[in-house]
Amino acid sequence: MRIGHGYDVHRFAEGRKLILGGVEVPFPAGLDGHSDADVLLHAVMDALLGAAALRDIGYHFPDTDMRYKGISSMELLGCVAQKIADAGYRVGNVDVTVIAQAPKLKKYIPQMMENIAAKLDVDPGRVNVKATTEEGLGFTGNMEGISCHAVCLLEE
Numbered sequence: 001m002r003i004g005h006g007y008d009v010h011r012f013a014e015g016r017k018l019i020l021g022g023v024e025v026p027f028p029a030g031l032d033g034h035s036d037a038d039v040l041l042h043a044v045m046d047a048l049l050g051a052a053a054l055r056d057i058g059y060h061f062p063d064t065d066m067r068y069k070g071i072s073s074m075e076l077l078g079c080v081a082q083k084i085a086d087a088g089y090r091v092g093n094v095d096v097t098v099i100a101q102a103p104k105l106k107k108y109i110p111q112m113m114e115n116i117a118a119k120l121d122v123d124p125g126r127v128n129v130k131a132t133t134e135e136g137l138g139f140t141g142n143m144e145g146i147s148c149h150a151v152c153l154l155e156e
């Protein structure tokens, strides 16, 4: 078994959709970024790539490459899933903590978990997503952005 960790941050930006775990969450602001800025999936992909010692998403999908401008991170997750499979691994489990002062994410979390499990081709019980706040502290508490941690296990 191999363990991986991923961490990502995106700042809020007006006039963009808020996409988390492949779900469009109604909110007055979205996240800034070259792709759809799905901070949750970015952390998941970095955890998966990290566990397989396959660098990170910036290495595979550089933000200088116009092919990835505005791309759905669900599509990138599919590419990462393929790379993991090609390297001879399958996903044991994934656990995610998204840190956002707002919006409340509870009702969107089941869909996020379903999206991730489907893209990774694993049973839904192998993927968990949690949301928390930082009690008004720091950049997430100040509503400057959203951060996300993810860990995973891969099995050879």
Ligand SMILES: [Zn+2]
Pocket (backbone or CB within 6 Å): 008, 009, 010, 033, 037, 038, 039, 042
């Ligand atoms: Zn990112």
